[in-house]
Amino acid sequence: MVTTPTADKLTARHRERRAYVYVRQSTPKQVKQHQESQRNQYALVERAIALGWYPEQVHVIDADQAQSGQDGERVGFQELVAEVSLGRVGIVLAYEASRLARNNAAWYTLLDLAALRGTLIADPDGIYDPSTYNDRLLLGLRGMLSEAELHVLRLRMDAGRMRQVERGEYRQHLPTGLVRLPDGRVVKEPDQQVQRTIELVFARFAQLGSAMKVMRSLRDDGLRLPRRQHGGPGHGQLVWRTPSYAAINEMLRNPAYAGAFAYGQSGQRPDRRPGQNRPIHRPMEEWTVIRQEVYPAFIDWETFVGNQQRLADNASAFARRARGAPREGAAVLAGLVVCGRCGYQLHVVYKPHRRYACNALAAEYGAATCLWVDGARLDAAVTAAFFAALAPAELDLLDEVLAAQQADHARLARQYADAVTRAEYEARLAQKQYLAADPEHRLVAAELERRWEVALRAVAEAREAAERFARQAAPPPLAPSIKESLRDVGRWLPDLWARGRLTPAQQKELLRSLIRRVIVTRPVPDTLEARIVWVSGAVTPVTVHPPVLRGTDVSGYEAFVARVLELGAAGYPDPEIAARLTAEGYRSARRPHVTPSWVAQIRRARGQLSLVEQFRTQAKLDSQWTVFGLAQELGVHRNWLYARIRRGRLPATRHPILGQYLIPDDPDLLQRLVAQRDRCGYR
Numbered sequence: 001m002v003t004t005p006t007a008d009k010l011t012a013r014h015r016e017r018r019a020y021v022y023v024r025q026s027t028p029k030q031v032k033q034h035q036e037s038q039r040n041q042y043a044l045v046e047r048a049i050a051l052g053w054y055p056e057q058v059h060v061i062d063a064d065q066a067q068s069g070q071d072g073e074r075v076g077f078q079e080l081v082a083e084v085s086l087g088r089v090g091i092v093l094a095y096e097a098s099r100l101a102r103n104n105a106a107w108y109t110l111l112d113l114a115a116l117r118g119t120l121i122a123d124p125d126g127i128y129d130p131s132t133y134n135d136r137l138l139l140g141l142r143g144m145l146s147e148a149e150l151h152v153l154r155l156r157m158d159a160g161r162m163r164q165v166e167r168g169e170y171r172q173h174l175p176t177g178l179v180r181l182p183d184g185r186v187v188k189e190p191d192q193q194v195q196r197t198i199e200l201v202f203a204r205f206a207q208l209g210s211a212m213k214v215m216r217s218l219r220d221d222g223l224r225l226p227r228r229q230h231g232g233p234g235h236g237q238l239v240w241r242t243p244s245y246a247a248i249n250e251m252l253r254n255p256a257y258a259g260a261f262a263y264g265q266s267g268q269r270p271d272r273r274p275g276q277n278r279p280i281h282r283p284m285e286e287w288t289v290i291r292q293e294v295y296p297a298f299i300d301w302e303t304f305v306g307n308q309q310r311l312a313d314n315a316s317a318f319a320r321r322a323r324g325a326p327r328e329g330a331a332v333l334a335g336l337v338v339c340g341r342c343g344y345q346l347h348v349v350y351k352p353h354r355r356y357a358c359n360a361l362a363a364e365y366g367a368a369t370c371l372w373v374d375g376a377r378l379d380a381a382v383t384a385a386f387f388a389a390l391a392p393a394e395l396d397l398l399d400e401v402l403a404a405q406q407a408d409h410a411r412l413a414r415q416y417a418d419a420v421t422r423a424e425y426e427a428r429l430a431q432k433q434y435l436a437a438d439p440e441h442r443l444v445a446a447e448l449e450r451r452w453e454v455a456l457r458a459v460a461e462a463r464e465a466a467e468r469f470a471r472q473a474a475p476p477p478l479a480p481s482i483k484e485s486l487r488d489v490g491r492w493l494p495d496l497w498a499r500g501r502l503t504p505a506q507q508k509e510l511l512r513s514l515i516r517r518v519i520v521t522r523p524v525p526d527t528l529e530a531r532i533v534w535v536s537g538a539v540t541p542v543t544v545h546p547p548v549l550r551g552t553d554v555s556g557y558e559a560f561v562a563r564v565l566e567l568g569a570a571g572y573p574d575p576e577i578a579a580r581l582t583a584e585g586y587r588s589a590r591r592p593h594v595t596p597s598w599v600a601q602i603r604r605a606r607g608q609l610s611l612v613e614q615f616r617t618q619a620k621l622d623s624q625w626t627v628f629g630l631a632q633e634l635g636v637h638r639n640w641l642y643a644r645i646r647r648g649r650l651p652a653t654r655h656p657i658l659g660q661y662l663i664p665d666d667p668d669l670l671q672r673l674v675a676q677r678d679r680c681g682y683r
Helices: 005-009 012-016 028-033 035-042 044-050 075-085 104-117 133-167 192-208 211-220 245-253 301-313 360-365 375-390 397-436 442-470 480-485 489-498 504-514 557-569 574-583 596-605 611-617 627-634 638-646 667-679
Strands: 018-022 058-061 089-093 120-123 126-128 178-180 186-188 225-228 238-241 261-263 289-291 337-339 347-349 355-358 371-374 515-524 527-534 539-544 624-626 661-664
Touching (some): 012 089, 018 044, 018 075, 035 044, 044 058, 058 075, 075 104, 089 104, 104 120, 104 133, 126 133, 192 211, 192 245, 192 301, 192 397, 211 245, 225 245, 371 375, 371 515, 375 489, 375 515, 375 527, 557 574, 627 667
Parallel strands (some): 018 058, 018 089, 089 120, 337 515
Antiparallel strands (some): 120 126, 178 186, 225 238, 261 289, 347 355, 515 527, 527 539, 624 661
16 A cells, blocks of 8 residues: 555644644735635635544634734734644644745744644645655745745836836825815815815914924814825715824825825835834935926925925934924024034033033943033024124014914914804704604604704804904004014114013024024133034134133133233222223133132232232331321321321322322421320320
């Protein structure tokens, strides 16, 4: 008797364990439409029974339906591998090798475990033992062919799609607000409220500059965003939902709203791990195809490109030099200041006072902190340069702001009116449906009556909201006289800035309108060198002297000390010395000018007394008596001598710098003063 290879491979030991049937289809579309493939795979249960397994021993794994073979997160396949590794599986039945795995890593993992545990692999063509050389070679070839088949299939699909894109025949998914007609033409949504809502979103972003701020403003105004359902039970229906950041961000980033057809906006991560199928957004210059003026546009292409740059700046990723959205913090250069040493952005520290700090290298590599910058002085210097650059311009920003506010108020009024119109239409529609129903069919009539009541309440709520908005006063237009007085912004803006009429967020917006970044370095402890990079590409150097802890760190400290001692020896008082040194360009450690107290500290530390101190503590100066010294010599009060000097009975001259009295050192004069003292009975 000759035995077949199949009979040789199947043993009682295999039949003692379970038979596993693995069922999988790659996409939801295949699951719904390819029913014959499902029936063929489930029919493997009957084959397992025919091979000698009892029905209760046959276990079906179909948890991976609509899961790609490339997906490393297949729960059913992981369960199968686990059961094989535990030695509980006698045979694995699959319709073909590509159903089990479409990459060699997963395929050979299963084969290695099956060979180790003595598990067989079966398909409609035969039964294979992975522990034997010939069967393992055949199974390996089948796995390689399946992987190659997948690759070729993907190449064909991608090539066909690209040919459609090149011919302009590819029909991409359209966002809410655009509708494709049966003849292939694309038009705007006929619903006027949908169009106005989308236009409002773009207008709000132009005004506020942040997707999050747009979301909050729409939420505060009680508005909703339209969304056309593209799947599920409500496929094709238009629904109105609460504004979300994701929905607004998606609208702002979609080039179709700018009338452009774009392909290749996203792709897979080059370093992705198995199971990580989330695509990444590519920069615009890496998009495969961009065709403008294909769809009806809500905004122009230049506005769309500007919005993408604004969104990128709002990301606050310091490594990419993103500026972040303007906020209400007092540091007006937040997001603009870049470290000239490492190239990373400086972040803001507000305690104990505002400063800009660069600790990127310290946080990443444990290196020393690059910069600690005094924020107030750097802000003031850059703002002064901004005003200098703005001075020649004749703009009327305030008029533009008010015009934008009025336009936004009008759009809001239109939104509320559209909401009332829509609610009234839905109420009339509900009324017609209720009146058309058979009164005898109470189940249907009761439900239609309930819908009519809900629609009437929605009408009342919409009208109430519109009336509340109508009671709000619209922003008044700018009077012609005020327009004329504010024509020269370069002259008026610094005053408005200094008086606090602009919020920090508005100040930051104004600075960013002209400044791209500010690159800061600190060559010496008391000097900051800032390079202002304007949006035009021009660079303006600015020097700032921040406060330092020690006076010895001030540039030119030795020359400063020598000058202090020189002026002190010449007899100048400390306030005069401080004023002269400030005029000569010197400064103190923490202030932009020289203080008399610092001058006095330097003199005393070097043993130099000022003329005032000499008049108060020394008996003689330049071989002449001081009032202090002569009073001590005679044992009288100084006022006794001052009275005689003022009456002309005591000769004295004034010092040329301080104006203090000096009395000649004459023995005869001293004897006369002693006699006068004795006659007066002065003790």
